[in-house]
Amino acid sequence: MSSELSEHYQFFAEQVADFLPKNRIITDYTRRLAYGVDASFYRLIPQLIVILASEAEVVRVIKSAAQAKLPVTFRAAGTSLSGQAQSDSILIMLNNNWRDHEILDLGLKIKLAPGVIGADANKYLMPYGRKIGPDPASINTCKIAGIAANNASGMCCGVAQNSYQTLACIRLVLHDGSVLDTGDEASILAFKKSHSQLLTELNTLAIQTRANEKLQALIKHKYRLKNTTGYAINALIDFDDPIDILAHLMIGSEGTLGFISSITYNTVVEHKYRASSIVFFPDMQTTCSAVSALADANVSAVELMDRRSLASVSDMPGLPEFIKTLDNKVGALLIETRAANQQLLTQQIAALETLLTDFEQTNAIKFTDVASEYSQLWAIRKGTFPAVGAVRETSTTVIIEDVAFPVEQLADAVAKLQTLFEKYHYHEAIIFGHALDGNLHFVFTQDFSTQSEVDRYQAFMDDVCQLVAVDYQGSLKAEHGTGRNMAPFIELEWGKQGFALMKQIKALFDPSYLLNPGVIINEDPLAHIKNLKNLPAANAIVDKCIECGFCEPVCPSKGLSLTPRQRITTYREISRLTTTGENTQLLNELEKDFNYLGIDTCAATGLCAERCPVGINTGDLIRALRHASNTKRQKLSKKLANNFAHLEKTTRVSLAMAGFSQRLLGDKAMSAITEAVRSLSAKISTHKAPLWTKYLPSKANYQPKTRLSDNAIGSKGKVVYMPSCASRSMGQALGATEQRSLTEVTYAVLEKAGFEVISPDFTGQCCGMPFNSKGMFDEANQKRNALLAKLTELSENGQHPILIDTSPCKAMLLENTHTTAMANLSLYEPVGFIADVLAKHLTFTPVNDTIMLHVTCSSRRMGLTDKMQQLAKLCSNNVIIPEHIQCCGFAGDKGFTTPELNENALATLKEQVPKGCSVGYSNSRTCEIGLSHHAGIDYQSIMYLIDKTTVAKKR
Known part of the structure; x- marks a missing residue:
């Protein structure tokens, strides 16, 4: 295995470098390996990756690739499950420029760029009471181009609301670089002139298909079901205009016919009122009979779960105990109904309960319209797939297959599937799915490390395909796309005529077979068992990763380096090569x-752990690796921990000196000098000097107080206030409008609310986070335990609430802490303390000033997002929460030492600051430094906003 590019791809890389910046042409092996991964169980490594920012670049790359006769594959979020987003040639990825959207016709339509995440599209439509039709399970991660290119559907979408049915118009780039916008009459007219032969041949295919009664009947039958096997040849009988046929053929084409540059959807109603129930039946026959009865009822979703899937989630908190004792034959239906108002919802619930009394039930969780309760019911269903992944053996992969049967035959089909599980010893396999559509997912684990295991999988899939496609005339792929997984079986499902028609379509759109070759049309009968992904044991922290990519949207290093999924992929390969010893040169390259x-x-x-289906915190792996590399610096780590007070004082002195220099030299000269020092340090050392900006904090004015004023003593009780080491050291930037330190403002707010403050000198105390983030675990525990002991003493064993003025510190104290150490303590960061303790003693008067709000990572992990937003809206009538910014990337001190991470995470922040807005709020002092720098306005603690907008409540 070589990491070098072949001559053809090296030449192509040089060609596209004429119009693409070098940082968007990926040639190194490490990133080609990492960026090429998708959620399927296949592994192909691209020869070259280009990251494109515009349609014009797509056109040029496609033309250049065609001239060089090199295949290209288009990639969106890479959540695809059938291998359709992988390439061993040129992989085309999109940068963040592709996120435009436009609301049309008061929300009846929405125009979306291909890089818009599905959930964001629904967020834009929410004020109009609308949503896009498709609702795939990966909607928080997958992107519009992927949703359309795979005709992805979901739990509530069914057949009627998928991309094919809700398509309004589409903009495309075809194999020759030509562009067609089916929503633009001028574009259509030009295309009819330039591509008349293509349209004529499409029209001919449509006429021939309509004339073939047997084929037409098959098409109608297949698309009565959910079906994404092969091309959407129903377009040939559904539409007369070749432009409409072309547009709809692109839906579900998986990047094999062209590039989707934008898509406009007809939106669907999103009812506000909803209720859900789970009903348990004695056997699958009864369960499926109930499904048939529900088909004509007022339901938005009916999810089927077999006994094994219920068992996989039986230990989820809050579930009734009876789930653990259900009979092995039991089946269940998760039923949801939605309505425009509460009265209609109540009527629909009553009607459904009456309908279900016709079927024998073993148990039921009654309909609930309480959001927290029905969300928990849906968590049961959504937890089934990750539950299998969480218990799989190391080195195995999780496979989720996706078929559809005629609903009237569903019970028999489920029984036959279960028989195949037993025959091939997939005893862990579970079945669940979208019952109204006869769409079943079955999940099992598979080891591909031995030929015997590959043979078992091959024989199993041969039998499954025979069962689905032949015995029941169902769909081999209902919503996950054909990919490489089902390409060899298209003819089995569609017959010779149907498959021949699909090959004709491919040849029309891609005569040189350069668009995503091997996907959908693949003549290799064994393509589905080639290039199988190996998931070797690497580290227990991440071995359960199924490489789904759900973590990626929230990662601050996405687009700069690697995402959590990509880190795990790379680390797995490093571990494999270390174990096998087969290619030390490649191993050294990867490690470097x-x-x-x-x-x-x-x-x-x-x-990432918040988004991960199996709860993996990739940061834990990285900290463990940092810990392993810190062994040579253990003495220094212990010295720093034992002399933290001295380190704190040194920081204050350094900030004072920097402030003096800034006043003396001015911002421009200071910036030039420090940047020169950074460049010089990079040449003579592996580490650059820390970044300086005009938003660097000055020395904090930290003056401990044990109480405030006589009139505050005891009036509302006592509070222990622990200023973090950051707020004890870091004051405001010299140019900031507000010059009071955070400790001063916090004292003022507590005094206003009438609390007695217990806040002795905390110099030298630390939650341990600066050590923990660098993998210095012993020192982190030492500092954390010492601080907890002090807080326990000061709070009189938890009699008084404890306020720590930055959120990461509280999160750190909660991390890996024995419950006994925390059991009696009421520990708060600013948002929780204000909301739960202070608010009742203050009167809020919101201002009309526009403010920015940043919810820190630690606040998100502690479930404080909604509370922080509500608190900000109590204080201001104009709160802006910027899009696509989760973690700011400052990460303690990385904003100084690795500033490009902070810059990458906040790349879109400044453009989202409205004109006239001059201040933003958060609850982490270090985060606020980076936010200020990249927004161009002052960010400060939310305590400042509380102080500005409140007065003491009258007694």
Whole structure:
């Protein structure tokens, strides 16, 4: 295995460098390996990756590739499950420029760029009471181009509301670089002149298909079901205009016919009122009979779960105990109904309950319209897939297959599937799915490391395909796309005529077979068992990763280096090569690259764990790797921990000196000098000097107080206030409008609310986070335990609430802490303390000033997002929460040492600051430094906003 590019791809890279910046042409092996991964169980490594920013660049790359006869594959979010987003040639990825949207006709339509995340599209439509039709399970991660290119559907979408049915118009780039916008009459007219032969041949195919009664009947039958196997040849009988046929053929084409540059959807109603129930039946026959009865009822979703899937989630908190004791034959239906108002919802619930009394039930969780309760019911269903992933054996992968049967035959089909599970010893396999559409997912684990295991999988899939496509005339792929997974079986499902028609379509749109070759049309009968992904054991922290990519949207290093999924992929390969010893040169290259791409640029904030189906915090792996590399610096680590008070004082002195220099030299000269020092340090050392900006804090005015004023003593009780080491050291930037330190403002707010403050000198005390983030675990525990002991003493064993003025510190104290150490303490960061303790003693008067709000990673992980937003809206009538910014990437001190991480995470922040807005709020002092720098306005603690907008409540 060589990491070098072949001559053809090297030449192509040089060609596209004429119009693409070098940082968007990926040639190094490490990133080609990492960026090429998708959620399927296949692994192909691209020869070259280009990251494109505009349609014009797409056109030029496609033309250049066609001239060089090199295949290209288009990639959106890479959540695809059938191998359709992988390439061993040129992989085309999109940067963040592709996120435009336009609301049309008061929300009846929405125009979306291909890089818009599905959930964001629904967020834009929410004020109009609308949503896009498709609702795939990956909607928080997958992008519009992927949703359309795979005709992805979901739990509530069914057949009627998928991309094919709700398409209004589409803009495309075809194999020759030509552009067609089916929503633009001028574009259509030009295309009819330039591509008349293509349109004529499409029209001929449509006429021939309509004339073939047998084929037409098959098409109508297949698309009565959910079906994404092969091309959408129903377009040939659904539409007369070749432009409409072309547009709809693109839906579900998986990037094999062209590039989707934008898409306009007809939106669907999103009812505000909803209720859900789970009903348990004695056997699958009864369960499926109930499904048939529900088909004509007023339901928005009916999800089927077999006994094994219920068992996989039976330990989820809050579930009734009876789930653990259900009979093995039991089946269940998760039923949801939605309505425009509460009265209609109540009527629909009553009607459904009456309908279900016709079927024998073993148990039921009654309909609930309480959001927290029905969300928990849906968590049961959504937890089934990750539950299998969480218990799989290391080195196995999780496979989720996706078929559809005629609903009237669903019970028999489920029984036959379960028989196949037993025959091939997939005893862990579970079945769930979208019952109204006869759409079943079955999940099982598979080891591909031995030929016997590959043979078992091959024989199993042969039998499954025979069962679905032949015995029941169903769909081999209902909503996950054909990909490489089902390409060899298209003819089995569609017959010779149907498959021949699809090959004709491919040849019309892509005569040189350069668009995503091997996907959908693949003549290799064994394509589905080639290029199988190996998931070797690497580290227990991440071995359960199924490489789904759900973590990626919240990662601050996405687009700069590696995402959590990509870190794990790379680390797995490093571990494999270390174990096998087969290619030391490649191993050395990967390890060298991973030091920066994987370790140095990881913020390790843990937001990835919030999105991960199996709860993996990739930051834990990175901290463990930092710990392993810190063994030579153990003495220094212990010295720093034992002399933290001296370190704190040194920081204050350094900030004072920097402030003096800034006043003396001015911002421009100071910036030039420090940047020169950074450049020089990079040449003579592996580390650059810390970044300086005009938003660097000055020395804090930290003056401990044990109480405030006589009139505050005891009036509302006592509070222990622990200023973090950051707020004890870091004051406001010299140019900031507000010059009071955070400790001063916090004292003022507490005094206003009437609290007695217990806040002795905390110099030298620390939550341990500066050590923990660098993998200095012993020192982190030492500092954390010492601080907890002090807080326990000061709060009189938890009699008084404890306020720590930055959110990361509270999060750190909660992390890996024995429950006994925390059991009696009422520990708060600013948002929780204000909302739960202070608010009742203050009167809020909101201002009309526009303010920015940043919810820190630690606040998100502690579930404070909604509370922080509500608090900000109590204080201001104009609160702006910027899009696509989760973690700011400052990550403690990385904003100084690795500033490109902070810059990458906040790249879109400044453009989202409205004119006239001059201040933003957060609850982490270090985060506020980076936010200020990249927004161009002052960010400060939310305590300042509270002080500005409140007065003491009258007694």
